[in-house]
Amino acid sequence: MEELQASLQPRGLTLSTFHDKGRSLLAARDFYPGEVIISQEPYVCVPNNSLSESRCDGCFSKSNLKKCSACHVVWYCGSSCQKLEWKLHRLECQLLAKLDKERRKSVTPTIRMMVKLYLRRKLQNGNVIPVTAMDNYNLVEALVSHMSDIDEKQLLLYAQMANLVNLILQLPNNDIKEIAENFSKFACNAHTICDSELRPLGTGLYPVISIINHSCLPNAVLIFEGRLAVVRAVQHIPKDSEVSISYVETAASTITRQKTLKEQYLFTCTCVRCNKLGQYGDIQESAILEGYRCRDNGCSGFLLRESDEKGFVCQQCGLIRNKEEIRKIASDIKALSDKASSSGNLQEAIVLYKNIEKLQKEVYHPFSIILLRTREKLLEILMQLEEWKEALTICRLTIPVYERFYPGFHPLLGLQYYSCGKLEWLLGETDDAIKSFTKAVDILRITHGTSTPFMKELLMKLEEARAEALFKLSSREDS
Numbered sequence: 001m002e003e004l005q006a007s008l009q010p011r012g013l014t015l016s017t018f019h020d021k022g023r024s025l026l027a028a029r030d031f032y033p034g035e036v037i038i039s040q041e042p043y044v045c046v047p048n049n050s051l052s053e054s055r056c057d058g059c060f061s062k063s064n065l066k067k068c069s070a071c072h073v074v075w076y077c078g079s080s081c082q083k084l085e086w087k088l089h090r091l092e093c094q095l096l097a098k099l100d101k102e103r104r105k106s107v108t109p110t111i112r113m114m115v116k117l118y119l120r121r122k123l124q125n126g127n128v129i130p131v132t133a134m135d136n137y138n139l140v141e142a143l144v145s146h147m148s149d150i151d152e153k154q155l156l157l158y159a160q161m162a163n164l165v166n167l168i169l170q171l172p173n174n175d176i177k178e179i180a181e182n183f184s185k186f187a188c189n190a191h192t193i194c195d196s197e198l199r200p201l202g203t204g205l206y207p208v209i210s211i212i213n214h215s216c217l218p219n220a221v222l223i224f225e226g227r228l229a230v231v232r233a234v235q236h237i238p239k240d241s242e243v244s245i246s247y248v249e250t251a252a253s254t255i256t257r258q259k260t261l262k263e264q265y266l267f268t269c270t271c272v273r274c275n276k277l278g279q280y281g282d283i284q285e286s287a288i289l290e291g292y293r294c295r296d297n298g299c300s301g302f303l304l305r306e307s308d309e310k311g312f313v314c315q316q317c318g319l320i321r322n323k324e325e326i327r328k329i330a331s332d333i334k335a336l337s338d339k340a341s342s343s344g345n346l347q348e349a350i351v352l353y354k355n356i357e358k359l360q361k362e363v364y365h366p367f368s369i370i371l372l373r374t375r376e377k378l379l380e381i382l383m384q385l386e387e388w389k390e391a392l393t394i395c396r397l398t399i400p401v402y403e404r405f406y407p408g409f410h411p412l413l414g415l416q417y418y419s420c421g422k423l424e425w426l427l428g429e430t431d432d433a434i435k436s437f438t439k440a441v442d443i444l445r446i447t448h449g450t451s452t453p454f455m456k457e458l459l460m461k462l463e464e465a466r467a468e469a470l471f472k473l474s475s476r477e478d479s
């Protein structure tokens with residue numbers, strides 16, 4: 001770790017260990033919003049390929065794919081990606097090609113990532129690929145595994161997966177226990193690689209980025225530029241303070257966040273937000289996010305369960321809402337949701353989701369995250385159906401909820417402004433489009449930087465919208 005410490009120092013970073021969190025990354029100087037704190041290429045990564053969707057192993061693109069003719073497992077978009085991956089894939093390819101057809105089907109992305117991990121170690125041990133302070137297997141060995149906290153069922157699953165990996169690798173002295181432990185390390189250290197719009201593409205192991213601990217009120221954000229993981233400050237991070245990112249969806253009640261963190265990362269969060277658990281402000285926030293609304297449409301109160309359990313009482317106006325009434329609506333919503341999620345027809349799905357939204361508006365608070373998720377689904381389908389006007393109406397409804405639950409420089413808020421701006425631009429609402437694009441740029445230049453093709457496109461759209469507004473103004477003045 002000394003080598004890593006030495007390589008982090010010139011970047012203004014230092015490693016430290018806390019008794020309750022283990023290793024942590026600290027700022028050795030002040031960092032300001034938008035500044036890159038650290039970036040790293042993956043030690044290993046794989047696209048999330050499935051039977052229905054394939055991506056290139058090099059760049060994760062979906063176009064012009066050709067299957068490797070030898071192993072019939074891996075896809076490439078062209079020779080440059082194939083060359084980039086060749087040293088490692090040459091070894092992997094020989095192993096995969098030996099498997100029978102049925103066995104090949106069981107090579108999931110996670111199994112492949114483990115196979116690649118061992119092959120990369122082999123290549124580094126043999127000096128075929130270079131070893132650096134930020135790119136070596138010792139960093140993988142140092143990752144937390146939580147093996148002693150995992151239940152037996154999970155351990156059994158890891159053991160079965162490890163057996164398959166060992167069968168593929170055919171290395172006589174490979175340790176099944178070590179492979180199983182590495183699967184456990186993947187579970188709490190690997191990152192989902194997303195595109196600029198935060199759509200998942202694959203999974204990668206970034207052993208230095210993995211040192212960054214979680215906070216439900218993080219001061220940094222992790223964004224991917226292709227496969228490169230980039231951590232940027234979203235707040236001022238004073239010297240000597242800890243760098244933190246969020247591992248989970250932050251727009252969730254404290255109980256939900258803590259449950260997810262405990263289940264996946266096996267720790268109890270004690271960040272400033274979590275420490276408020278049980279306090280009035282936290283109860284209010286949770287009830288708004290995941291609970292019910294007052295039955296008086298003019299009241300913005302939230303409900304809490306009555307002590308005699310007969311119903312819910314509005315904390316603002318005192319009106320009581322019957323438990324049975326809520327239960328009935330909730331069961332209707334569930335029936336519609338089951339139908340909607342299995343519907344393969346967009347027209348049918350849109351009708352179902354509109355009915356779900358209508359019912360949810362009756363029971364959930366206007367700032368409910370449950371209602372928000374339905375609107376996001378509606379928006380997605382309306383865009384696919386090219387119903388731009390309706391899509392814009394729904395998109396605008398989501399903005400106040402995003403502003404409330406993704407405050408400050410949050411990429412999701414920036415992206416939602418961007419979606420709104422694109423719809424406004426398309427519908428000729430140029431002045432509104434300029435406002436939305438400007439808000440998107442203000443946030444996304446901090447979270448995403450300004451040099452990626454995605455950001456260049458956004459900046460260009462803003463310039464175009466401004467030019468059009470000027471043109472419209474001068475045409476009006478002329479006439």
Ligand SMILES: C[S@@+](CC[C@H](N)C(=O)[O-])C[C@H]1O[C@@H](n2cnc3c(N)ncnc32)[C@H](O)[C@@H]1O
Nearest residue numbers: 020021022023144188189210211213214265267
């Ligand atoms: C990706 S690792 C982070 C680095 C880790 N601290 C280490 O020593 O390698 C995730 C693990 O770190 C610990 N961790 C992360 N954030 C934490 C937090 N806010 N409080 C307590 N433990 C935390 C948990 O054990 C979690 O499973």
